[in-house]
Amino acid sequence: MTFPKLALSLFALFYLLPLGIAALLHQRTGIGADWWSADRSSIGTLPPAAQHPGAVVRVFAAPTVRWRGIFAVHCWVVLKPEGASAYTRYDYTAWGDPIRVNGFVADGRWFGRNPELIFAVDGEEAAPLIPRMRAAIEAYAWRNRGDYRAWPGPNSNTFVAAVLDAVPEAGVALPPTAIGKDYPYDGSWIRRTPSGTGLRLTLGGYLGLTMGWVEGIEVNILGGVAGLDFRRPAIKLPGLGRLGMPIADPA
Numbered sequence: 001m002t003f004p005k006l007a008l009s010l011f012a013l014f015y016l017l018p019l020g021i022a023a024l025l026h027q028r029t030g031i032g033a034d035w036w037s038a039d040r041s042s043i044g045t046l047p048p049a050a051q052h053p054g055a056v057v058r059v060f061a062a063p064t065v066r067w068r069g070i071f072a073v074h075c076w077v078v079l080k081p082e083g084a085s086a087y088t089r090y091d092y093t094a095w096g097d098p099i100r101v102n103g104f105v106a107d108g109r110w111f112g113r114n115p116e117l118i119f120a121v122d123g124e125e126a127a128p129l130i131p132r133m134r135a136a137i138e139a140y141a142w143r144n145r146g147d148y149r150a151w152p153g154p155n156s157n158t159f160v161a162a163v164l165d166a167v168p169e170a171g172v173a174l175p176p177t178a179i180g181k182d183y184p185y186d187g188s189w190i191r192r193t194p195s196g197t198g199l200r201l202t203l204g205g206y207l208g209l210t211m212g213w214v215e216g217i218e219v220n221i222l223g224g225v226a227g228l229d230f231r232r233p234a235i236k237l238p239g240l241g242r243l244g245m246p247i248a249d250p251a
Contacts, residue, residue, distance in 0.1 A: 014226040015238050019071055022239025026063075026070045038112035045117065046078070046107045049086045055126035056080040056087065057133070059119040059160060061175055062110035068150070069113065071224065071239040072179040075160040077137075078106045079130050090137055092159035094148045099137065099159070117248050119164075119172045129167045136166035142185060152205030152223050153183025161185070161194055168196030173215045175247055176225035176236035182208045 001009070046058070058078040063069035076091045087106040092098050107115065121129070140162055142154040149155060157178035162185045164172045173195060174181045183205035184191075190201050198212020208220035210227070216236070218227035224238035234244025 011221070015221060015224055018226075018237040019224070019239040023070045026067075038109070040104055040108045040111060042105045042107050043109060043114055044107070046087060049080055049084065052080075052122075053083055054123040055082040055130060057119070057121050057126040057129050057170075058107070058117070059164070059172060059174075060107065060115035061118050061178060062115035063113045063177075065111045071177065072157075073116075073175060073177045073241075074110055074156045075118065075174060075178050075181075076104075076156065077133065077160055077163055079133060081130050082127055090159075090163075092148065092154075092156040094150065094155075097143070097145060098148045099140065099143050116175070116246075118174065119170065119248055121170065129170060132166045133163050136163045140185075151179065153180035154185055155180035155183070157181040158183040158185050158205075164194045168192075168194060171195045171197070171214045173212075173229075173247065175241050176218065176227065177239065177241045179223040179225075180205065182210070182220050182223075182225075 059075060061073040061075040064072045064074045076089060078087050078089050080087045089102050089104060089106045091100045091103055093100050109115065140159060147154060157174060157180040161174060161181040164170060182200065182202045184202050189203065190199065193200050193210060193212040193215050195212055195214035197214045198210065200208065200210045202208035202220065206222055210218040213231055216227055216229035216231065218225050218236060225236055226238060227236040229236060229244065232245040234242040236242055
């Protein structure tokens with residue numbers, strides 16, 4: 001088999017086929033047709049803040065609205081400093097000022113879709129992360145109206161990746177369906193991964209290669225990511241996400 005045929009075969013196997021399966025699964029759920037009235041209530045994973053005095057850091061991801069949910073998720077950050085009486089949720093959205101604070105319930109469904117827990121840490125481990133994550137949010141460059149771009153970025157996942165970049169010791173890797181996470185929000189085409197355990201090469205978010213202990217090996221083609229996770233064994237596929245161990249342990 002010639003190299004071009006091999007490349008096309010691999011692309012069909014690891015990119016087109018998973019996306020086709022994801023489209024069929026999305027159609028079967030029937031979720032997303034009536035997005036305006038879709039459920040956005042809490043899934044009940046966070047205890048009442050007043051009853052949980054310790055610091056809390058959470059990162060969630062849920063399939064995006066309508067057809068985009070076939071291949072992409074929307075990520076957001078939830079913070080609560082020690083002693084705070086409420087959680088603060090940070091999203092990056094396409095409407096209004098991009099950085100949206102407490103626009104939605106902290107652990108709420110994203111237009112009818114249950115979120116997946118990406119990262120969770122409490123108490124003494126969480127407390128030192130929060131000031132740096134807040135500083136990264138305040139310093140985020142793409143914060144003006146009109147800055148948001150669904151593809152290849154900067155979008156909600158670019159924003160969360162930049163926040164996590166401020167706390168590499170957290171060791172967080174966003175899911176392969178977090179399209180936009182590889183967008184070079186700071187203009188760097190090569191830099192360390194958000195976990196600090198490897199390197200990421202990206203050409204404007206359109207093409208890229210990531211290699212790191214936490215992130216594993218990821219090949220980005222037009223935002224779709226395929227790869228392998230060795231630390232928490234899993235195959236990463238566009239649309240389907242991770243097939244293997246979950247990305248995070250239950251909180």
